[in-house]
Amino acid sequence: MNKSAKDPATLEPPARPRIKVALVEDRAKVRGDWAKLINSFAEFTCIYACGTAEEALRDLPLSPPDVVLMDIFLPRMSGIECTSRLKALLPQTQIIILTAMADQGLVFLALKAGADGYLLKRTTPADLRTALLDVLGGGAPMSSQIARRVIESFRETAPQQDEAARLTLREEQILLLIAEGFTNKQIADKLDICFDTVGSHLKRVYKRLHVNSRAEAVARYMNSKEPPRKLPVSDPA
Amino acid sequence: MPRRRIFGFPGTLRDPLAGQGSRLLLGLLLAGLAWGLARDARAEDTPATGKQRERMQSIESYASATNDLGTWIWQATTHDDQPCRLWRSFAIPADSPIAKARLVMTVDNEFALYLDGVKLGHGSEWRELFVFDLTPLLTPGRHVLAVDCYNGSFYAGMLLGLRIDLADGRSLFVKSDSTWLVVPQSLPRWTKLAQAGPDWPAATVLAPLGGSPWWAQPAAVNLMPSLQPLRVHFWQTGWFQIALGTICAAALLASLWLVTQLVFQRRERHLLEAERTRIARDIHDDMGGRMTQLVVHVEVTQSELPTGAEMRSQLNWVGEEIRGLLATMDEVLWVVNPRCDTLSDFADYVCNYAQEFLKPAQVQCFFAVDPGLPAAPFHFPLRRSLLMAVKEALHNALKHSGATELHLEIHWQEPHLSVVVQDNGKGFDPALLKPGRNGLINMTQRLGELDGHCRITSRPGEGCRVELEIPLHRSLRSIWWRIWRRHSGSRQSGAAPNKDLLTHPES
Numbered sequence: 001m002n003k004s005a006k007d008p009a010t011l012e013p014p015a016r017p018r019i020k021v022a023l024v025e026d027r028a029k030v031r032g033d034w035a036k037l038i039n040s041f042a043e044f045t046c047i048y049a050c051g052t053a054e055e056a057l058r059d060l061p062l063s064p065p066d067v068v069l070m071d072i073f074l075p076r077m078s079g080i081e082c083t084s085r086l087k088a089l090l091p092q093t094q095i096i097i098l099t100a101m102a103d104q105g106l107v108f109l110a111l112k113a114g115a116d117g118y119l120l121k122r123t124t125p126a127d128l129r130t131a132l133l134d135v136l137g138g139g140a141p142m143s144s145q146i147a148r149r150v151i152e153s154f155r156e157t158a159p160q161q162d163e164a165a166r167l168t169l170r171e172e173q174i175l176l177l178i179a180e181g182f183t184n185k186q187i188a189d190k191l192d193i194c195f196d197t198v199g200s201h202l203k204r205v206y207k208r209l210h211v212n213s214r215a216e217a218v219a220r221y222m223n224s225k226e227p228p229r230k231l232p233v234s235d236p237a
Numbered sequence: 238m239p240r241r242r243i244f245g246f247p248g249t250l251r252d253p254l255a256g257q258g259s260r261l262l263l264g265l266l267l268a269g270l271a272w273g274l275a276r277d278a279r280a281e282d283t284p285a286t287g288k289q290r291e292r293m294q295s296i297e298s299y300a301s302a303t304n305d306l307g308t309w310i311w312q313a314t315t316h317d318d319q320p321c322r323l324w325r326s327f328a329i330p331a332d333s334p335i336a337k338a339r340l341v342m343t344v345d346n347e348f349a350l351y352l353d354g355v356k357l358g359h360g361s362e363w364r365e366l367f368v369f370d371l372t373p374l375l376t377p378g379r380h381v382l383a384v385d386c387y388n389g390s391f392y393a394g395m396l397l398g399l400r401i402d403l404a405d406g407r408s409l410f411v412k413s414d415s416t417w418l419v420v421p422q423s424l425p426r427w428t429k430l431a432q433a434g435p436d437w438p439a440a441t442v443l444a445p446l447g448g449s450p451w452w453a454q455p456a457a458v459n460l461m462p463s464l465q466p467l468r469v470h471f472w473q474t475g476w477f478q479i480a481l482g483t484i485c486a487a488a489l490l491a492s493l494w495l496v497t498q499l500v501f502q503r504r505e506r507h508l509l510e511a512e513r514t515r516i517a518r519d520i521h522d523d524m525g526g527r528m529t530q531l532v533v534h535v536e537v538t539q540s541e542l543p544t545g546a547e548m549r550s551q552l553n554w555v556g557e558e559i560r561g562l563l564a565t566m567d568e569v570l571w572v573v574n575p576r577c578d579t580l581s582d583f584a585d586y587v588c589n590y591a592q593e594f595l596k597p598a599q600v601q602c603f604f605a606v607d608p609g610l611p612a613a614p615f616h617f618p619l620r621r622s623l624l625m626a627v628k629e630a631l632h633n634a635l636k637h638s639g640a641t642e643l644h645l646e647i648h649w650q651e652p653h654l655s656v657v658v659q660d661n662g663k664g665f666d667p668a669l670l671k672p673g674r675n676g677l678i679n680m681t682q683r684l685g686e687l688d689g690h691c692r693i694t695s696r697p698g699e700g701c702r703v704e705l706e707i708p709l710h711r712s713l714r715s716i717w718w719r720i721w722r723r724h725s726g727s728r729q730s731g732a733a734p735n736k737d738l739l740t741h742p743e744s
Contacts, residue, residue, distance in 0.1 A: 030529065030530045033533040034533060037533065040537075040540050073521075100526060100529045104582070104585045105576065105585075121529040121532070122560045124556075125536050125540070143589065143592075144588055144604055145584075148585075149585075151608070180604050181588075181601065181603040181604045183601075
């Protein structure tokens with residue numbers, strides 16, 4: 001494959017070292033194909049292809065990748081739980097959830113667990129590449145449905161939480177516009193901000209969502225005196 | 238029960254009252270005092286109060302009490318411990334109202350008096366007279382007097398006189414004489430009989446008034462508490478109570494039936510949900526997984542082929558087809574999955590669908606979804622039908638309007654859910670709509686089935702607005718209707734299959 005043929009406008013120069021990608025997917029055949037597909041892109045190299053969440057948690061910290069592509073349905077530990085644990089171990093690593101079906105509920109759970117974006121497995125290779133670069137660069141795109149859920153999620157949580165767990169006015173403004181169906185470009189025009197700024201705002205929103213849901217989970221734990229069932233959060237400290 | 242013989246007179250007292258002797262003496266004294274003082278006093282006019290037997294002492298003179306009495310009668314034979322039933326009917330003319338009716342009687346030894354089958358009272362002292370006021374009880378027409386008598390021992394006889402004064406001055410008399418009939422002991426419910434039997438013998442006259450062995454003057458005259466006609470309210474009547482009981486029983490049965498129906502329905506719903514979960518899992522895990530595998534594999538194979546190879550475009554086509562299939566499967570999964578049975582999920586799905594559907598046509602979709610849609614269940618049939626209607630609206634907008642922007646609104650105003658699809662296309666005049674356009678009819682029909690309605694407003698050049706509204710809390714009427722339909726449906730050839738589950742509205 002011609003390496004210099006695909007050069008999107010938003011990218012780093014091709015001289016930079018290739019971006020390290022890890023793959024967590026239980027089907028060996030799919031794993032192999034995905035790895036091939038990723039390696040076929042000029043900017044990426046697949047350094048790990050794990051079959052289970054446990055394997056990923058064991059191996060990835062040894063040589064942290066830049067991006068992890070995580071399947072939701074894994075044997076034993078789910079991709080969502082793995083995301084939560086991995087984010088605690090490797091806060092710098094970007095995690096993208098792969099899902100076979102556009103199930104917004106599951107995707108939202110994954111985002112709350114710390115995922116930085118999500119992709120449908122049936123995405124075309126070109127879209128996959130763009131999504132990977134978006135996550136590393138400006139911030140993952142967000143659908144209007146997810147934006148609406150994010151807003152609702154922040155509105156539901158108690159307001160006394162710390163700064164990092166709250167949306168800023170601008171972030172909420174952007175989310176509302178996304179929920180209404182505006183594209184990032186239109187939002188940038190409307191709010192008179194730079195296109196990339198919209199992306200970085202969204203990136204912060206993903207982070208806040210994670211912090212917020214962790215705070216929420218801790219609060220729930222403190223209130224109920226029971227360990228949370230679905231998303232056990234391991235403290236990075 | 239001890240029996241006591243008093244003064245050697247014929248007859249005995251059965252079950253004598255306490256203080257019988259002193260009461261008798263007092264009665265004699267006071268009755269003697271009253272003699273001549275209140276000769277014409279009318280005891281009948283004294284209202285009888287209470288249920289206690291009232292002793293009439295000074296009001297009624299013996300003379301007037303015995304004035305209208307007949308003779309002592311009994312059945313042909315007399316013996317100890319003997320019951321005897323005496324019966325007589327009489328008629329009161331209809332041309333004049335009744336001014337006064339008074340019945341005086343006694344029986345050696347005991348009696349119970351019935352008028353038209355209703356017991357008026359009883360007595361057990363042959364030396365005294367018992368006065369009944371029948372004024373409020375008698376009406377013009379035929380009546381029956383029945384006296385259930387009993388002889389303890391020795392002599393037995395009944396003495397009776399009924400005087401009915403009519404308003405026009407005439408008087409009717411019914412006295413104990415040989416016109417009375419003796420009713421056989423074997424007859425059941427004889428006091429209520431209106432007609433005499435052909436084989437009933439006539440009563441035998443034993444002695445005239447004052448004749449031996451009975452008294453010439455009674456020891457006392459007892460005014461019996463008179464029976465007043467009761468005002469019977471409609472709720473006290475038998476038919477009303479029976480009707481009420483029937484209605485209550487029917488209501489109870491109906492509610493029991495309804496409860497069992499609800500229990501069954503709930504159980505069926507649980508089973509259905511379990512089944513839907515299983516189907517959703519199967520679709521997701523097996524078909525979804527394998528098709529995803531295929532699509533990735535096609536991509537990889539494609540990338541391994543040299544650029545420009547004809548195979549590449551063919552593989553590209555295969556890949557696109559599988560992607561299309563996966564998208565369709567997404568929809569099936571969404572429809573089937575019970576986890577998506579909420580309003581919020583519905584909004585998500587409809588918005589996502591609209592976005593995906595309009596993206597290839599370069600139509601931008603704007604959303605206005607009410608925040609905080611409740612997680613209230615929005616069940617499968619309702620969800621699916623509304624989705625179909627929305628799809629139809631989107632499809633129409635894309636196909637006919639030439640719009641560049643489309644606004645999708647989802648509003649929740651309890652208990653109504655409304656979805657509005659508005660485009661900025663060329664619009665149309667609803668009056669000029671060709672009758673063949675079933676798209677709009679379909680939508681109206683679909684919404685009608687859900688108790689909802691569909692409003693389409695459009696003007697040429699001003700786009701089109703489709704409002705779909707359904708109630709989510711089903712009315713009691715529709716619950717009944719559904720149960721009824723379920724029953725009648727199961728009796729017929731089963732429910733119609735959900736044909737439109739996967740088909741596109743216009744296909």
